[in-house]
Amino acid sequence: MSTSTSGTATPASTVVHRIAAPFRAVHWYLKEVMGENAYLHYLESFERRHGTRDGAMGEREFWRDLTDEQDRNPKVRCC
Template sequence: MCAGAGRSAVRVAAGIRWYVTSLMGDNAYATYLAHQRRTHPDAPPLSERQFWRQRMDDQDRNPGARCC
């Protein structure tokens, strides 16, 4: 019984971690790399620095529904 509850707690914690990192954009570069490999395998991906700079520039040009 305790082992099942422990596994459930770990699964819930992993789900919460995934949600928060997705919400905050922490996994955006990894998602971008996976997309690039899948859809543009011959094109070199942006470096992480280039990716974040482009992402911030895009948000500055098109703020959408941001609070700030």
Template sequence: MAAHEARAHDGGMTAVLSRAQRYAGALRWYWRGMTGADAYERYVEHLARTHPGAPVPTVKQFWREKYDDMERNPATRCC
């Protein structure tokens, strides 16, 4: 294989990997949004935007409060 052909081949593989990484990232973003796994990140962004300087709960504190709220308000789920 000539040097220029090798470079072209490597560039093609790089493009394929780059596309695959972007696709995987988009799929991860979609999945996290659908399952609610991104709720903490969205809450922290909300706090920073609407309540700057407010204390930010830890991930553990956030999920504990979220699940406690779900137990207090069972109408928010189907079963």
């Protein structure tokens, strides 16, 4: 066990959590930049507008619709 600044023992899980936190933040950021979280954002938006997730597109249907829309309306993007 390590000790904190107050001299009390800090559980190893807390130390691991503190070490892992920046890596989780980078992982989240990369998922946002790459668009991997688009479906989750869609579900959150759908639920806010409709009060439920019933009737929302499934994940496969969402990605198909998104790529079809991008093909119909090409815009400048990296890929």
